[in-house]
Amino acid sequence: MKQTDIIPFYGGTHPELFEIERRCMDREGKVIDELQQLLPNGLVLDIGAGNGFTAEKLQTTQRTIIGMEPDELMIDCTKQVIFTKGCAQDIPFHTHTFDAAYSTWAFFFEGITDLDKGIAEMKRVVKKGGPLIIVDNYGEDEFCALSDRPITSSTNHWIKRGFDYHIIETAFIFDDVEEARKLLGFYFGDPGMAVEKTRFEYKVAVYTALNE
Template identity: 30%
Template sequence: MSDEQTTHFGYEKVDVKDKARRVAGVFHSVAAKYDIMNDVMSGGIHRIWKQFTIELSGVRPGHKVLDIAGGTGDLTKKFSRIVGPTGQVVLADINESMLNVGRDKLIDSGVAGNVVYTQADAQYLPFPDNTFDCITIAFGLRNVTDKDLAIASMLRVLKPGGRLLILEFTKPQNALVEKAYDFYSFKILPTMGQIIAQDADSYRYLAESIRMHPDQETLKGMMDAAGFAQTKYHNMTGGIVALHTGIKP
């Protein structure tokens, strides 16, 4: 099997055509416990990371927003309130189980009129060119098979002047933090996954997928290469997470 036909599923090399199926299996498995695990894994800090993303988005009433890999709808819920009745938020996820959990959660919390749900692959977004004022993808890009293809797809469907925000786990900036983070990710996290979600393997994959994700400068370079302007990133929590932003010229 040549490198052109293979990609990484965590630390494992798999056929490109098989990665999407394997990732789907992970998220079908964890969907029901996803929110609980997020809070437990991050000590609730993921809410601060997401709020920072909202604040840097520049989204205003009447805007059209695409929340890719939107999962259980944390960002969508906040954007729905901001864009108001004249705006629209599209919650997109490739995984039907995650999309169903997100839709049920948002409807139960009273979010309805300005949110649309779409099962979509980030690499092949099913929207016309120049559709959205803002696109977010939070903790989803590392699971995409061809990240360059996905970033180009996002650029295509953004309006000129529109903003992309990529929130993702990345490389800690301090060696001690990195060592502690590795211990937590590979020793503690799978055990927590087993106890809470009865699934250690999926959380072991998620830890591995973080390590295989491009570091901050590499991802910025990928956004530059795709054609984004004014690209930058903001490290949070010692670089465990970074928010990358870019504008469509």
């Protein structure tokens, strides 16, 4: 694993902000509910698992999630998740190990990382016919409008690579305005510090394909 394969992320050095993000992003749990429906039973890989927040929620008595995370500072060993260290471009598992794989707001950032290498590795470790799922920002919402730079995924990119997609309309929901300003100010600077409410419309794209 090369250092250039890892996207710098604030969660390991600012755990208090990451706690706000995970608690308030999609607070109604719509993305988790969707993944519960899409993922099969068996062995599933979470690429860029962070602190294991999503993996822990998706585990069942019939489904084991392996959380793969390159940043040791992100891993939360108190969670009921099996973790391994690794990056999307070089997944440390044998071919056809998993029944499915997914990634939520993690590796697949167009123009920053080698997307095709990551997709190829994802396909390699998932059994034929198993689902591949990418969750990312869709845009055209209140949350993404706060940014002065593009933070949305390219639907054309994924369509060209054989993925379908659908949109989940969810929200960032904060406990109070002070909490909203703390996280959104960190993300977006002055526009985030100027917010006056606790709920922000947020659209998520869920990209899906079956491994061929």
